[in-house]
Amino acid sequence: xxxLALPATISIFSIIIIYLALDIETSPPMIVGDSxxxxxxxxxxxxxxxxxxxLLMWQGFGEEPKKRAPLNKTTIGSLVLFPLFYVLTTYIDxxxxxxxxxxxxxxxxxxxxxxxxxxxxxxxxxxxxxLFNYVLSIRFPRGMITNIFYG
Amino acid sequence: MIDAIAAMSSVLLDPYLLFLIxxxxxxxxxxxVLPGLGATTGAALLLPFTxxxxxxxxxxxxxxIYVSATFAGSITAILINTPGTSAAAATTFDGYPLAxxxxxxxALGVAVVSSxxxxxxxxxxxxxxxxxxxLVAYEFRPPEYFALTLFGLSMLATISAGGAIRNLIGGVFxxxxxxxxxxxxxxxxxFMFGNYDLYEGIGFVPVFIGLFAMSExxxxxxxxxxxxxxxxxxAVKLPTKEDYKRIWRTVLRSCGIGTFIGVLPAEGATVAxxxxxxEARRWSKKKEEFGKGSxxxxxxxxxxxxxxxxxxxxxxxxxxxxxxxxxxxILVGLMVHGLRPGPYLxxxxxxTVYQIFGAMLLAxxxxxxxxxxxxxxxxxxxxxxxxxxxxxxxxxSTIGAYALNSAMMDVxxxxxxxxxxxxxxxxxFAVAPIAVGLILGEMVERNLQNSLKMYEGDWWMIPAQPLxxxxxxxxxxxxxxxLISARISKWRGRNS
Numbered sequence: 001x002x003x004l005a006l007p008a009t010i011s012i013f014s015i016i017i018i019y020l021a022l023d024i025e026t027s028p029p030m031i032v033g034d035s036x037x038x039x040x041x042x043x044x045x046x047x048x049x050x051x052x053x054x055l056l057m058w059q060g061f062g063e064e065p066k067k068r069a070p071l072n073k074t075t076i077g078s079l080v081l082f083p084l085f086y087v088l089t090t091y092i093d094x095x096x097x098x099x100x101x102x103x104x105x106x107x108x109x110x111x112x113x114x115x116x117x118x119x120x121x122x123x124x125x126x127x128x129x130x131l132f133n134y135v136l137s138i139r140f141p142r143g144m145i146t147n148i149f150y151g
Numbered sequence: 152m153i154d155a156i157a158a159m160s161s162v163l164l165d166p167y168l169l170f171l172i173x174x175x176x177x178x179x180x181x182x183x184v185l186p187g188l189g190a191t192t193g194a195a196l197l198l199p200f201t202x203x204x205x206x207x208x209x210x211x212x213x214x215x216i217y218v219s220a221t222f223a224g225s226i227t228a229i230l231i232n233t234p235g236t237s238a239a240a241a242t243t244f245d246g247y248p249l250a251x252x253x254x255x256x257x258a259l260g261v262a263v264v265s266s267x268x269x270x271x272x273x274x275x276x277x278x279x280x281x282x283x284x285x286l287v288a289y290e291f292r293p294p295e296y297f298a299l300t301l302f303g304l305s306m307l308a309t310i311s312a313g314g315a316i317r318n319l320i321g322g323v324f325x326x327x328x329x330x331x332x333x334x335x336x337x338x339x340x341x342f343m344f345g346n347y348d349l350y351e352g353i354g355f356v357p358v359f360i361g362l363f364a365m366s367e368x369x370x371x372x373x374x375x376x377x378x379x380x381x382x383x384x385x386a387v388k389l390p391t392k393e394d395y396k397r398i399w400r401t402v403l404r405s406c407g408i409g410t411f412i413g414v415l416p417a418e419g420a421t422v423a424x425x426x427x428x429x430e431a432r433r434w435s436k437k438k439e440e441f442g443k444g445s446x447x448x449x450x451x452x453x454x455x456x457x458x459x460x461x462x463x464x465x466x467x468x469x470x471x472x473x474x475x476x477x478x479x480x481i482l483v484g485l486m487v488h489g490l491r492p493g494p495y496l497x498x499x500x501x502x503t504v505y506q507i508f509g510a511m512l513l514a515x516x517x518x519x520x521x522x523x524x525x526x527x528x529x530x531x532x533x534x535x536x537x538x539x540x541x542x543x544x545x546x547x548s549t550i551g552a553y554a555l556n557s558a559m560m561d562v563x564x565x566x567x568x569x570x571x572x573x574x575x576x577x578x579x580f581a582v583a584p585i586a587v588g589l590i591l592g593e594m595v596e597r598n599l600q601n602s603l604k605m606y607e608g609d610w611w612m613i614p615a616q617p618l619x620x621x622x623x624x625x626x627x628x629x630x631x632x633x634l635i636s637a638r639i640s641k642w643r644g645r646n647s
Contacts, residue, residue, distance in 0.1 A: 006578055010320060022344060034608035035600040038334040038341055045327045052320045059236040059316060068577065075372040082566045085549070090234065094368070098549070102542040109372065111538035120539055124546045135201050138554045 003060030010053040014046040021046070053104035077108035093143025155278065158502045159509030171208055172510055175215040176517040182216065183223025184529050185540065186467045189236040190220035190420075191583075192363045193479040196544070198356055198487070207503055208490040211510035213484045217477045218460045218511060219518040222266040223529065225453055226522070229258045230530045238420035238456040241428035245441065245448035254445055256388040261446045262453045263522035264390055265402050269454035270515035271463025272406040273413065280414070281497065284469045288494035293601035294613045300595045303416035303472040305399050305629035308585045315633040318584045321575065325588020326595060328353055336600060337576035346559035348560040353630035355483040357552040357564035358589055362582040363476070365569025368541050370576060389525050390446070398450040401431045401558040413462020419475030419583075420456035420463075427455025461511065468492055468504065472591065485556075490599050524540075577578055 024039040071079075081101045088097035103121030111117045132138040140146045162168055175197075182193035193216045224239030229246030242262060249258040291299070307322040308315040331342045332352030343349045390398065405427035412423040431451025432441045441448050463474025464481070468469035471492035473479035485492050496504055521529070548569075554563040572582045606612035614620050 017342075024341050025339045027334075027339055033338050033604055034606075035336070036601045038337055038339045041599070042327055042330045042341065045323050046328070049320060049323050049327075052323065052560075054317055056316045056320070066579070069373075072373060075369055077574050078369055078372045079570070082570065086563065086566065089562070098546055102546055105542040106538045107543060109538035109541060111536070116539070120542050122541050126547055128550045132550060132554055136200065136554065138202075138557065141553070141557075141559055 003063060003065050005059060005083070005115055007053040007057035007060070010056070012052055014049040014053065017046045074108050078105060081105055081108075089141075089143075093145045094141055095125050095129060095143070095145045098128075154501070155282075155505045158505035159278075159421070159512065161502075162506055162509040162513060166512060168208060168211060169513070170507075171212060171515055172215055172513050175212045176219045176514055176521060177217025179216040179514075180223040180226075180518060180521055180525075180529050181532050183220035183239075184235045184532050185535065188220075188367070188544070189224070190217050190238075191359075191480060192367055192544075193220050194477050194484075195356070195359045196361050196547050196551055198316065198359075198480060198484055199554040201484065202487070202554065206485075206490050207506045207510070209488050210481065210484055210490070210507050211514075214460075214464070214507060214511045215514040215517075218270055218457065218514045219521075221460055221477075222263070222453070222518045222522060223268070224456075225262040225266065225449075226259065226526050226530050229449075230255055230264060230293055236420075238424050238459075239452075239469045240421065241452035241456075242449055244452075245443070245445045248442070248444035249446070249449070254444070257390070257394070258304045258444075258446070258449055259387045259522065259526050260389045261394060261398060262419035263387065263519055263526075265398065265405070265450040265453040266457040266522070267515050267519040268402050269406050269409055269457035270460060270518075271512065272454075273410045273458040274508060274512045274515065275461075276410050277461040277464055277511075278505070281465050281469050281504075281508075284465060285494040285497040288469055290618070291494070292616075293598040293624065294616045294619040297595065297598035297602050297613060298616075298619035298626065300468060300472065300591045302622045302626040302629060303466075303591055304588065304595070305626035306416045307587060308630050308633055314579065315630075317580045319630075320586040321580050321582070321584035325590075326586040326592035328358070328585070328589050329592025330596065335597065348558065352593075353557065353589070354561055355462065355589060356487070356555050357479055357561040358568050359483065359586055360548045361565040361568025362553050362586055364544055365565055366572025366576060367580060368544055368548075369569060369573035371537060371541060374537075379491050387523050389523070390418060394446055398447055401447045401450045402454045404430060404434065405451045405454035406458045409410060409458025410462040412455070413474055414465045416466050416472045416474060416587075419477070420459040423459035423462075424452040424456035428452040431576040455516070464511070468496060469494060471594065473587055476586060479583075479586050481592060487524075502576045514516040566630065 021039045021042045041071070056098050065117045076112065081104055085097050088100055102124055103117050104124045106117035106120045111120070129140060139150070142150065169620065178197070179190070179193060183190065194213045197212060197216055201212050220236060221238050224234050224236030225242045225246065226235065228234040228239040228242040229250050232243050234240045234243055246258045246262065249255065250389040259284070299495055304322050304326070307318040329352065331349055333350050340350070408427050408430060409423040412426060413419070428448055428451045431447045432438055435441065435445070435447050437445065437447070459475070463478045466472045466474045467478040467482050467639055468485070473482050482492055490496060490500060490503065511593045548565055549562050552565045553559065555561055575582060575585070602613050603610070
C-alpha cells in the first residue's frame with residue numbers, strides 16, 4: 001500500500017496544478033495566433049505527470065515498499081533552523097539570523113565546544129559581509145546591525 | 152584555426168586569468184575532496200562570486216571548478232574509500248584496495264595521469280567538434296530546437312540515478328517550474344499567486360543552490376557525527392613504464408567513451424566513469440584483478456570521467472542544452488554574463504569561446520600539478536569536521552543567492568528548494584533532472600509556440616521536418632533505452 005503513496009501524492013499535486021492552470025487568463029486570438037494559450041502547456045505537463053505517476057504505480061505493484069530510516073535529530077534540527085533564519089532575517093537582521101543559525105547548526109551537528117560553534121557563527125557572517133561589501137560591492141539588506149554600519 | 156589557437160594562447164598572456172585558474176583549481180580540488188560537495192554544488196556556490204568578473208574570467212572559474220573537482224573526487228576515493236564526487240565512485244573499487252596494500256601513491260599517480268589525458272583529449276575534441284556542430288546548428292529553426300530539447304529531456308530517462316520514471320517526473324516538474332511567472336509572449340501571469348517578485352520567473356541560480364547545496368546539507372546531516380578514516384600516503388608516484396604499457400589502451404578507450412557520453416545531453420561524468428570502468432574490465436587480460444586493486448580499473452574510470460567534462464561542454468555551448476548537472480550551472484553562468492549559448496556564440500564571440508577552451512586546457516595541467524605534489528595536503532581537508540563545514544555552506548548558499556539580484560526572495564527560494572530537493576532525494580528522485588528541466592523548460596515552450604506559429608497551428612508539420620524527425624526518433628529511443636538495456640541484460644544473463 002505504501003508503494004501507492006508516492007504516485008498518489010504526485011497525482012494530487014498534478015491535479016491541483018491543472019485546476020490552478022484552468023484559472024489562468026486566456027489571451028486574445030490576435031496575440032496568440034495559431035499558437036497555444038498560456039494555460040495549455042502547464043496542463044499538458046501535468047497530464048504527462050499523471051501518466052508517469054500511473055507508470056510509477058504500476059512499477060511499484062508487487063514490490064516490497066522501501067523502508068526509510070526516520071529523520072534523525074540533526075536533520076530535524078537543521079530543518080527547524082530554516083524558518084528560524086527566515087524570521088530572524090525578516091524581522092531583525094540577516095547578520096544576526098546567520099550568526100544564530102550557524103551557531104545552532106554547528107551545535108546540532110555535534111560541535112560541543114561552544115567557542116568553536118560561536119566562532120563559526122561569528123566569523124563566517126562577518127567574513128562574508130566584508131567580502132561582499134568591499135570586494136564585490138554588494139550591499140546587504142538593511143536590518144538592525146547593517147543599519148548601524150550603513151548609517 | 153589559427154585564430155582559434157591565437158585566442159587560446161592569449162590566456163597565457165593574461166596574468167590575472169592565470170592566477171584565477173590556479174586559485175580556482177585549488178578551490179575545485181578542495182570542493183572535490185569534501186564528500187557531499189562536488190563540482191555542481193561548488194560551481195553553484197561560486198557563481199555569485201563571479202558576478203563582477205568579465206565573462207571569460209567568470210566562465211573560466213566555473214569550468215575550472217568543473218574539471219578540477221571531477222578529478223579531485225578520486226583523491227579521497229583512493230585514500231579513504233569515500234568518493235569526493237559521485238563521478239569517482241568507480242575509482243574506489245580498485246583505488247582503495249591498492250591504498251590498503253600500501254600503494255596509494257601509485258594509485259593516485261595513475262588517477263592523475265589518466266584524468267589529465269582524459270581532460271586534455273576532450274578539450275581537443277571540444278575545439279574541433281563544437282564549431283562543426285555549430286555549423287549544423289545554424290540551420291536549426293524552432294521545430295528542430297523543439298525536437299532537440301525534447302531529446303535532451305528524454306535522455307533524463309537514461310541517467311543512472313533515480314530510475315527512468317522518477318527522472319522523467321523530476322524533469323517534467325522542472326519544466327513546469329519554468330512556466331512560473333509572466334508568459335513571455337502574452338505577459339499573462341502563471342502560478343504567481345500575486346507575488347510580483349516571480350514576474351520574471353524563478354531564477355535558475357537560487358533553485359540550483361537550493362537543489363544541490365542546501366539539499367545536500369540536509370542529506371549530510373544524517374551522518375553529522377561521521378568520523379573520517381585515517382589514511383596513509385607517502386608521496387604520489389608517476390606511473391612506471393610497465394604501468395603505462397598496461398593502461399594506455401584503457402586510457403584511450405575511456406577518453407573516447409567519456410567524451411561521447413559527455414556530449415549526450417544530461418549524461419555526465421558519473422555515467423562515463425561507470426561505463427569506462429566496465430569497459431576496462433571487459434577488455435582487460437587480467438579481469439581477476441578488478442575490485443582487488445587493478446590500475447586499469449582506476450585508469451578506465453578516471454580517464455572517462457574527466458573526458459566527459461569537455462564532452463559535456465559541446466551541447467552546452469553550441470546548443471544551449473546542458474551536458475551534465477555542472478554544465479547546467481555553467482550554462483546559467485553564460486546567460487548571467489550576457490553570453491547567449493548557441494551556434495551564434497561561435498561567430499559573434501568566437502575569441503571568448505576559445506579563451507574559455509584555452510583556460511579549461513590549462514586547468515587540466517593545473518590539477519595535474521596539484522594532484523602530483525599536493526594530494527596529501529588536500530586529502531587532509533576531507534577531515535574537516537562536518538559541524539564546521541556545513542554551516543559555512545549554509546552561509547555561502549544564502550548570501551550567494553542574495554548577491555545575485557540583491558533580492559531576499561532568492562534566499563527564500565534557496566531554502567524552499569533545499570527542502571524540495573531533500574524530500575525528492577529521500578523518495579528516490581535525483582535532483583539533476585529538475586535542474587535540467589528548469590533550464591530546458593522555457594526553450595521547449597518557446598520553440599513549440601514558434602513552430603505552431605510557423606505552421607499555422609499544424610502540429611504534424613513538426614515531425615515532417617527531417618532534422619526534427621531525427622531528434623524525435625532519438626527522443627523516443629532515449630525513452631525506451633532503459634527498457635532496451637534491461638532486456639539486453641536479461642538476455643545476456645540467460646546466455647551466460
